[in-house]
Amino acid sequence: MDTNLHVYNSLSAKKEKFEPIKAPFVGMYVCGPTVYSYVHLGNCRTFISFDLIYRYLLHLGYKVRYVRNITDAGHLENDADEGEDKISKKARLEAVEPMEIVQKYTLDFHEVLDKFNNLPPNIEPTATGHIVEQIDMIQDIINEGFAYEVNGSVYFDVETYNAKFGNEYGKLSGRKIDELMAGTRDLDGQSEKRSPVDFALWKKASPTHIMRWNSPWSVGFPGWHLECSVMSSKYLGDSFDIHGGGMDLKFPHHECEIAQCKAANHQDPVKYWMHTNMLTLNGARMSKSTGNTLLPNELFTGNNDKLEKAFSPIVVRFFMMQAHYRSPLDFSSDALMAAEKGYLRLMGALNDLEELKPAETTTAFDLEEWKSKCYAAMDDDFNTPILIAHLFEAVKFIKAAKDGKASIAATDKAALQELLNAFVFDILGLEKEEQQASGDDELVDGLMKTIIDLRLDARQRKDYATSDRIRDHLQNLNIVLKDSKEGTSWEKE
Amino acid sequence: MDTNLHVYNSLSAKKEKFEPIKAPFVGMYVCGPTVYSYVHLGNCRTFISFDLIYRYLLHLGYKVRYVRNITDAGHLENDADEGEDKISKKARLEAVEPMEIVQKYTLDFHEVLDKFNNLPPNIEPTATGHIVEQIDMIQDIINEGFAYEVNGSVYFDVETYNAKFGNEYGKLSGRKIDELMAGTRDLDGQSEKRSPVDFALWKKASPTHIMRWNSPWSVGFPGWHLECSVMSSKYLGDSFDIHGGGMDLKFPHHECEIAQCKAANHQDPVKYWMHTNMLTLNGARMSKSTGNTLLPNELFTGNNDKLEKAFSPIVVRFFMMQAHYRSPLDFSSDALMAAEKGYLRLMGALNDLEELKPAETTTAFDLEEWKSKCYAAMDDDFNTPILIAHLFEAVKFIKAAKDGKASIAATDKAALQELLNAFVFDILGLEKEEQQASGDDELVDGLMKTIIDLRLDARQRKDYATSDRIRDHLQNLNIVLKDSKEGTSWEKE
Numbered sequence: 008m009d010t011n012l013h014v015y016n017s018l019s020a021k022k023e024k025f026e027p028i029k030a031p032f033v034g035m036y037v038c039g040p041t042v043y044s045y046v047h048l049g050n051c052r053t054f055i056s057f058d059l060i061y062r063y064l065l066h067l068g069y070k071v072r073y074v075r076n077i078t079d080a081g082h083l084e085n086d087a088d089e090g091e092d093k094i095s096k097k098a099r100l101e102a103v104e105p106m107e108i109v110q111k112y113t114l115d116f117h118e119v120l121d122k123f124n125n126l127p128p129n130i131e132p133t134a135t136g137h138i139v140e141q142i143d144m145i146q147d148i149i150n151e152g153f154a155y156e157v158n159g160s161v162y163f164d165v166e167t168y169n170a171k172f173g174n175e176y177g178k179l180s181g182r183k184i185d186e187l188m189a190g191t192r193d194l195d196g197q198s199e200k201r202s203p204v205d206f207a208l209w210k211k212a213s214p215t216h217i218m219r220w221n222s223p224w225s226v227g228f229p230g231w232h233l234e235c236s237v238m239s240s241k242y243l244g245d246s247f248d249i250h251g252g253g254m255d256l257k258f259p260h261h262e263c264e265i266a267q268c269k270a271a272n273h274q275d276p277v278k279y280w281m282h283t284n285m286l287t288l289n290g291a292r293m294s295k296s297t298g299n300t301l302l303p304n305e306l307f308t309g310n311n312d313k314l315e316k317a318f319s320p321i322v323v324r325f326f327m328m329q330a331h332y333r334s335p336l337d338f339s340s341d342a343l344m345a346a347e348k349g350y351l352r353l354m355g356a357l358n359d360l361e362e363l364k365p366a367e368t369t370t371a372f373d374l375e376e377w378k379s380k381c382y383a384a385m386d387d388d389f390n391t392p393i394l395i396a397h398l399f400e401a402v403k404f405i406k407a408a409k410d411g412k413a414s415i416a417a418t419d420k421a422a423l424q425e426l427l428n429a430f431v432f433d434i435l436g437l438e439k440e441e442q443q444a445s446g447d448d449e450l451v452d453g454l455m456k457t458i459i460d461l462r463l464d465a466r467q468r469k470d471y472a473t474s475d476r477i478r479d480h481l482q483n484l485n486i487v488l489k490d491s492k493e494g495t496s497w498e499k500e
Numbered sequence: 501m502d503t504n505l506h507v508y509n510s511l512s513a514k515k516e517k518f519e520p521i522k523a524p525f526v527g528m529y530v531c532g533p534t535v536y537s538y539v540h541l542g543n544c545r546t547f548i549s550f551d552l553i554y555r556y557l558l559h560l561g562y563k564v565r566y567v568r569n570i571t572d573a574g575h576l577e578n579d580a581d582e583g584e585d586k587i588s589k590k591a592r593l594e595a596v597e598p599m600e601i602v603q604k605y606t607l608d609f610h611e612v613l614d615k616f617n618n619l620p621p622n623i624e625p626t627a628t629g630h631i632v633e634q635i636d637m638i639q640d641i642i643n644e645g646f647a648y649e650v651n652g653s654v655y656f657d658v659e660t661y662n663a664k665f666g667n668e669y670g671k672l673s674g675r676k677i678d679e680l681m682a683g684t685r686d687l688d689g690q691s692e693k694r695s696p697v698d699f700a701l702w703k704k705a706s707p708t709h710i711m712r713w714n715s716p717w718s719v720g721f722p723g724w725h726l727e728c729s730v731m732s733s734k735y736l737g738d739s740f741d742i743h744g745g746g747m748d749l750k751f752p753h754h755e756c757e758i759a760q761c762k763a764a765n766h767q768d769p770v771k772y773w774m775h776t777n778m779l780t781l782n783g784a785r786m787s788k789s790t791g792n793t794l795l796p797n798e799l800f801t802g803n804n805d806k807l808e809k810a811f812s813p814i815v816v817r818f819f820m821m822q823a824h825y826r827s828p829l830d831f832s833s834d835a836l837m838a839a840e841k842g843y844l845r846l847m848g849a850l851n852d853l854e855e856l857k858p859a860e861t862t863t864a865f866d867l868e869e870w871k872s873k874c875y876a877a878m879d880d881d882f883n884t885p886i887l888i889a890h891l892f893e894a895v896k897f898i899k900a901a902k903d904g905k906a907s908i909a910a911t912d913k914a915a916l917q918e919l920l921n922a923f924v925f926d927i928l929g930l931e932k933e934e935q936q937a938s939g940d941d942e943l944v945d946g947l948m949k950t951i952i953d954l955r956l957d958a959r960q961r962k963d964y965a966t967s968d969r970i971r972d973h974l975q976n977l978n979i980v981l982k983d984s985k986e987g988t989s990w991e992k993e
Binding site for chain 2: 117127136138139242454460461464480
């Protein structure tokens with residue numbers, strides 16, 4: 008199968024034609040959360056971006072296996088090789104078992120992504136679920152001569168790797184070994200590592216470290232970078248199509264992943280590396296220590312003084328789609344208010360289109376050209392802001408048709424509806440705002456029919472006092488009556 | 501802390517006073533699902549029963565750590581030691597990776613239990629997440645002399661265990677070794693086991709077996725019984741309070757769990773074994789092969805010809821609570837219809853109570869005695885049908901008070917509301933049926949006010965044709981008007 012999709016590959020720093028290794032199959036791996044706290048909005052942006060990418064690949068007809076992991080062990084503070092495991096630390100602070108922390112924040116993560124209407128990945132593997140496989144891969148890397156054991160810990164030997172593979176370490180992030188060496192401090196020469204750029208594959212557990220497993224080297228735990236190499240190759244093969252994550256993961260995490268895989272089996276693991284950009288809040292980096300933070304649930308409830316009101320998850324999703332995934336995006340109450348207006352206009356247009364009476368011909372809109380432009384936007388590295396601009400051209404046209412300034416033929420109406428549904432719901436992953444219970448809608452319809460009937464009666468007997476009173480009553484309930492030749496209809500304001 | 505709770509212990513076949521090993525802490529382990537198909541209603545009954553038990557323990561003030569596992573590997577067909585892994589088999593049939601099967605049905609399981617308003621457990625460990633720990637425990641059992649290796653597989657040696665521990669194997673399920681021996685067939689003497697009652701701790705993988713891990717004995721996979729011994733002891737200690745599951749798990753699964761734990765560390769692992777009874781459908785065992793089955797989602801949508809209509813998850817939960825967890829329960833459309841009526845009466849009474857005008861004194865109801873009876877029911881091994889009978893005494897009293905045939909004092913009203921909320925929502929885990937959007941409720945109220953107003957007008961001008969027409973209109977919408985001295989009120993039928 009052939010499509011016109013082009014994706015930006017962080018490895019080549021260029022847009023490249025998307026040609027999966029074994030079309031129509033696509034293997035996609037995205038680095039998931041470390042489940043030691045409530046999921047961060049910045050992380051949500053990454054996962055929503057890859058949800059969009061997943062949805063568009065499915066829409067194009069690819070058979071995608073989407074794997075996103077849960078890091079439930081081994082991720083030390085500051086991404087370094089020393090310090091405490093993030094989950095163990097939280098468990099110690101909250102005085103519970105680490106796996107209770109994992110359960111609590113995994114549930115939160117799933118709930119939030121579900122609200123954002125993200126599709127679940129096909130496989131969601133955990134680090135603790137792949138300890139045996141991680142031990143196996145470390146053994147492979149040792150056997151290949153790219154790792155060494157010191158006091159029960161095992162480190163990756165970056166210099167030996169670089170000597171063998173033409174100085175590849177750094178090729179994704181653009182870092183040079185010399186600069187990395189200059190930037191590190193060997194704390195009183197106490198490190199076990201041969202070189203400060205080496206990184207841990209297995210760490211011997213200190214007596215107080217809670218999460219620990221038996222291994223050939225020590226009772227310990229795997230280095231954080233290892234799990235993604237192990238789980239991506241287990242479920243997608245030694246070479247697969249897309250590996251994604253936030254841009255902050257390029258170094259050291261993804262750089263180390265490449266080195267581990269190549270050391271173990273001499274193949275480049277990933278064809279297209281994709282990275283999402285940052286989310287800022289009111290122009291500044293989000294950070295717990297400065298208080299410049301916002302949790303997803305605060306957004307949905309409005310319970311944060313940086314917000315004027317609550318915003319629905321779908322409006323927030325729409326807001327995120329208005330920026331390209333590789334551009335930075337700034338969050339603010341005002342920007343969300345504007346996005347909400349845009350979202351409501353878009354949804355309104357979809358309803359209006361449904362009610363448009365088809366004409367003989369379509370005037371003032373070239374459907375084929377518009378369709379091509381929409382696909383061209385998405386094929387250009389998933390350019391959602393351009394797509395949305397095109398969607399609003401259609402909104403404008405629908406408004407003109409509603410106002411009698413343009414017209415649409417029946418076949419074009421059906422085609423436009425189908426395309427809008429595909430782009431708005433299937434690809435962008437938006438939803439109509441929660442419908443009221445339909446039973447109640449029927450009741451309101453029934454009551455309004457009764458009232459309109461009574462008003463007609465009153466007017467027929469020239470009892471204008473009553474008919475006016477009815478109109479006033481309804482106005483208080485934000486309901487407007489519209490009289491026309493066909494009778495009286497009503498609308499909520 | 502001391503409570504009056506008594507629980508039925510399957511091990512002693514008696515009700516025993518509940519005395520946790522280390523109060524106020526309670527460790528509870530429940531065998532979770534094997535995620536190779538949509539969750540079964542019978543399984544749901546087990547998990548809803550233990551949710552009730554969990555909720556009541558929390559209500560009494562215990563600090564409960566509730567662990568429920570996910571079996572995502574090692575569960576062979578027919579619970580035997582030969583045959584195919586249930587998940588691998590499904591993966592082969594659907595031509596996907598086993599972990600895709602695990603993901604699909606884990607999501608379904610969580611979604612269904614969430615609809616039933618089950619609280620999530622504190623830890624939800626997986627079999628594949630504890631391969632290292634399972635290997636460690638097998639090694640311990642071998643070291644203690646209760647297991648042997650044959651051709652890369654490891655088996656538990658039941659006879660040696662029994663010789664050492666006074667013929668304990670069978671003490672939970674009441675089976676005798678002689679009978680078990682007589683009931684087994686050694687297929688042409690080809691079994692690797694020394695005795696047909698021995699069971700597998702580790703199985704060497706056949707070349708076609710997909711899920712496999714490195715171990716000291718072979719590339720293979722753990723026996724199904726092992727994971728629960730490993731995960732319960734890891735998260736709850738070598739001896740803990742409650743172990744639960746469906747009664748079909750008593751043998752061999754739970755019997756083997758006891759043997760494994762005791763062999764490894766010479767302690768009885770569990771103080772109280774609790775087992776839930778079966779769910780039948782229209783009087784017969786549920787079974788896919790006979791077509792006598794019903795999936796939770798078919799219940800919620802009504803999409804199964806054994807049902808007259810759809811039933812909400814909360815009505816189904818209420819229905820299940822009407823039977824004791826140790827009694828069999830038969831599912832049928834008629835029984836659910838009856839439960840729905842009961843549920844609505846109960847919810848109606850809660851609303852009526854809220855609106856009752858307090859009197860000087862309470863007549864015709866002894867609140868303290870009623871409260872004692874409710875707690876006595878729950879303290880008697882979580883006897884929900886008796887509790888519900890007492891709840892309906894309160895319903896009857898509320899109806900009498902509403903009709904002016906009884907009265908309630910203000911303090912009693914507050915106390916009764918608090919108790920009913922605790923029993924109905926916190927303990928039984930019921931919920932009010934999904935509220936209509938409150939905006940819509942207000943709109944309906946406003947419209948009804950307008951209509952009642954217009955009807956009053958019509959009657960004042962003796963236009964009875966109009967006032968009758970209004971009444972008829974509303975009757976079609978299932979709304980009844982009630983005239984009284986204070987004016988006209990309305991009710992949905």
